[in-house]
Amino acid sequence: MNKVIAIANQKGGVGKTTTAINLAASLAVLEYKTLLIDADPQSNATSGVGIDPKHVKTSIYECIIDDVNPADIIIETNTPNLHLIPAHIDLVGAEIEMINMPNREKMMRKVVEKIKNQYDFVIIDCSPSLGLITVNALTAANSVIIPVQCEYFALEGLGKLLNTIKIVQTRLNTGLEIEGILLTMYDSRLRLANQVVEEVKTHFGELVFETIIYRNTKLGEAPSFGETIIMHDAESRGSLNHLNLAREILQNNGLTKMDKAAKKIEI
Numbered sequence: 001m002n003k004v005i006a007i008a009n010q011k012g013g014v015g016k017t018t019t020a021i022n023l024a025a026s027l028a029v030l031e032y033k034t035l036l037i038d039a040d041p042q043s044n045a046t047s048g049v050g051i052d053p054k055h056v057k058t059s060i061y062e063c064i065i066d067d068v069n070p071a072d073i074i075i076e077t078n079t080p081n082l083h084l085i086p087a088h089i090d091l092v093g094a095e096i097e098m099i100n101m102p103n104r105e106k107m108m109r110k111v112v113e114k115i116k117n118q119y120d121f122v123i124i125d126c127s128p129s130l131g132l133i134t135v136n137a138l139t140a141a142n143s144v145i146i147p148v149q150c151e152y153f154a155l156e157g158l159g160k161l162l163n164t165i166k167i168v169q170t171r172l173n174t175g176l177e178i179e180g181i182l183l184t185m186y187d188s189r190l191r192l193a194n195q196v197v198e199e200v201k202t203h204f205g206e207l208v209f210e211t212i213i214y215r216n217t218k219l220g221e222a223p224s225f226g227e228t229i230i231m232h233d234a235e236s237r238g239s240l241n242h243l244n245l246a247r248e249i250l251q252n253n254g255l256t257k258m259d260k261a262a263k264k265i266e267i
């Protein structure tokens with residue numbers, strides 16, 4: 001199976017890059033060959049797996065704009081089975097340069113098509129916007145995961161994102177599906193967090209993952225060490241949460257025979 005999953009939400013601070021990095025790492029340690037594509041000019045997914053963006057000479061930008069072969073710039077990370085196509089601040093200018101290109105919404109799809117057969121999963125970390133790069137990622141993907149933080153403004157802007165996904169499904173990528181809505185930054189002690197969980201589940205039902213990502217100190221500090229949470233602290237709640245998410249995705253895609261109880265690690 002070769003599956004391309006975009007992690008998208010135009011609202012910043014929802015745990016999007018954290019999800020992309022650690023879901024990719026979790027799939028990798030479960031022995032699925034995984035490629036992480038950093039499609040955010042902030043390059044946080046790149047630094048989050050231990051690669052300094054300042055030392056990146058060729059990135060996803062050159063693949064999209066200059067037709068560089070992505071196979072030539074893939075970087076191995078310190079997590080077994082996890083590879084990276086890095087980003088650089090230059091990606092900020094890509095949307096302007098793509099405006100007059102034919103099929104400008106499908107440039108990233110061309111990149112992904114060249115290398116996706118080498119991997120079981122390709123995870124694309126999108127920028128916090130609904131711009132052309134994000135549309136490119138959704139056009140290249142088979143499905144999209146939408147992280148939603150368990151806070152007051154959880155549903156703010158979600159309608160715009162869902163509308164963008166619907167437009168992409170109609171005009172650019174009829175095969176695009178919503179892999180699931182992922183609740184992040186959950187603190188069970190807070191009444192508001194529990195209310196948000198109930199509200200999201202009420203509104204979106206089976207689209208919501210059973211797995212919830214808890215607030216976790218180790219999860220927050222791992223990027224400062226340039227490590228995924230699994231490499232930083234494999235026994236932390238953040239690590240177990242993301243392993244559970246990976247297992248749930250495998251279960252939903254028919255890639256494991258484990259039942260739902262067996263696939264979940266108790267935390």
